[in-house]
Amino acid sequence: MEDYGRFLALLVSALLVGFVSVIFSLVWVFHYREGLSWDGSTREFNWHPVLIITGFVFIQGIAIIVYRLPWTWKCSKVLMKFIHAGLNTIAMILAIVSMVAVFEYHNAGNIPNMYSLHSWIGLAAVIFYSLQLFLGFAVFLLPFAPVSLRTAVMPIHVYSGLTIFATVIATALMGITEKLIFSLRSNPAYSESPPEATLVNCLGVLLVIFGIFILWMASRPYWKRPPEENAKALLTTGGTPEGTEAESTMTDGGNADESDLRSNSEAARKQNLKLDEAGQRSTM
């Protein structure tokens, strides 16, 4: 892998920022708010930021870059697809539970649902995320879709995935803004910058930084998982991935199943280069 050290530094930074974000959300609800429970009170609402940041931001972020972890390249592509789909499923379940918490809290307190821009875009994000998961499962995980369909759908799958992830972070920022204005009305007000406001503003900044790290790692073509045969060859010979960069630009997400069947011959190498030109379309 090219620039392994830089990838590792970025990965550790992203995981750290994501982890600190989850901690900040817990400090917010336990230290400054009333903690967590499931009783229709604000304690039930508090599950919303915690589960969104843990699941819909942190776990989704890891699901996006899971193919790029070089130590997974020895694992089969289908196993990695299951891990990618599994992490996204966990993120989706946590997002749905976190939405149920808000609806129940609203209904218990006679607060209208779905009136804010945050709720509109948030619900759209959950719907598109579920659709993305369902279509990804049908096209890339089930063995029925032809390679031509997979190749055609992959650029859309990759772009939708990254766009939904960015939209989720934007929605979280709106949610933070709403919650701070509603819960810090006076003594102290949000505009007086009490410690809670500073902590949660910092949480928002961390979410943006997390998104920037994940999207950078996910969009570098030279950090893509190489085609199956090359990965095996690298692992058995202990060689560097010289010459595989062009091929590796093709294997974004879970496509390039055809590459699994390729041999490492010179003819196949040329074919790889050709396919690569098409594969660049899936390069986000």
Add this chain to the structure above:
Amino acid sequence: MEDYGRFLALLVSALLVGFVSVIFSLVWVFHYREGLSWDGSTREFNWHPVLIITGFVFIQGIAIIVYRLPWTWKCSKVLMKFIHAGLNTIAMILAIVSMVAVFEYHNAGNIPNMYSLHSWIGLAAVIFYSLQLFLGFAVFLLPFAPVSLRTAVMPIHVYSGLTIFATVIATALMGITEKLIFSLRSNPAYSESPPEATLVNCLGVLLVIFGIFILWMASRPYWKRPPEENAKALLTTGGTPEGTEAESTMTDGGNADESDLRSNSEAARKQNLKLDEAGQRSTM
């Protein structure tokens, strides 16, 4: 150009969505709020959403995709760089004026500055945008930077540009959320979904759609401006850009100045393919 019709449809859709967003911001401030003036009142504040949506979202969006308009490929690269830099400069000036409007409004009404997450991330976006413009000018427009430096900086320039653009939209969504909560406190409240709330929520949704269109157009490698020589050949022969796709993946933004010097010979074509492998790093 591959898929010219689809590019054109997307472009028209993006321009329409961007234009309607600007109209919506004007309807918001003129029909539902007090209009525009420069006197420290809320009418001065109202310049903030209008200028941000016009300049920092709409004009910045056009600046991002200006290299991709096929009818500009007959123009010289340096002219297109000036247009790209010029549009971004206009966007920056409008963003700064819109910030001054908010600071003056806050100061006139003794409202604290810089306490909200919106203000933190918004100010960071303006600072990074200005830095991006300055560095872009120094590295890509002035003739002093060596090609190696340009090649190294280009992927960062492209990624920063797209990330700042997405962050600006996220910040606008936070600003919309803040403003609707503050100005629709009661009779009617935001939670009662009066027409103003619906209009401005729709404005937020339009901004997200505009961002999705622009980022899709900006990240498709096959819609990149081809290297200078190929563009000229295409224009003089009226041919289709067959075989230029690989080369075109290199010319994102304003790099690949070396490609301007290339001949269209077979040797150069092979060299293009090699360079292209490296150039993919600039593919966002």
